[in-house]
Amino acid sequence: MRTLKLAMYVSLDGVVEDPAWTGPFWNDELAAMQAEYLYASDALVLGRVTYEGFAASWPGMEEQTGDFGRKMNSMPKHVASRSLDHGEWNAEIIQGDLGDQIASLKDQPGGDLLIYGSGDLVDELTRLGLIDEYRLMVHPVAVGKGKRLFSTGPEVTLELASTVTTAAGVVVTTYRLPA
Numbered sequence: 001m002r003t004l005k006l007a008m009y010v011s012l013d014g015v016v017e018d019p020a021w022t023g024p025f026w027n028d029e030l031a032a033m034q035a036e037y038l039y040a041s042d043a044l045v046l047g048r049v050t051y052e053g054f055a056a057s058w059p060g061m062e063e064q065t066g067d068f069g070r071k072m073n074s075m076p077k078h079v080a081s082r083s084l085d086h087g088e089w090n091a092e093i094i095q096g097d098l099g100d101q102i103a104s105l106k107d108q109p110g111g112d113l114l115i116y117g118s119g120d121l122v123d124e125l126t127r128l129g130l131i132d133e134y135r136l137m138v139h140p141v142a143v144g145k146g147k148r149l150f151s152t153g154p155e156v157t158l159e160l161a162s163t164v165t166t167a168a169g170v171v172v173t174t175y176r177l178p179a
Contacts, residue, residue: 006133008135014148015145026168030170044072048080077092081093099128119149135172135173159176
């Protein structure tokens, strides 16, 4: 059974939308943690907005991002969308019931499934209890407005698995669903 993991940038005030505010805090430590998550994964699970942004930018970034970019571009993507009929950039649009389809993906053999961003999708998958691990990269900035993490989901209790603080002040917390 595969593990569904989330990697999400979060501001101190819980904002997850338009994470341009993360730039000043990016460093080699955070890059290594992101690479570790990506390389342990066989496929991405993305919401439509994140997918469209990634599909527009990542194909042209391989030269500057090396192996990370090649992995991002070559791996399969499963996209949750109510408006897209077909996908490009190695993407398959999730058809039918989202919960059933994600549960089916998790039941297949292989490496982890990784969610980047995709706030609305995260809210829905949290409500369904399908995300196994939450890696929240909390940045030392208050954004003030924007979509917040867990803005529409139910109350959820998680267990702290690890905490790392980068030299730039980003607190990376990893939580798991209780066993």
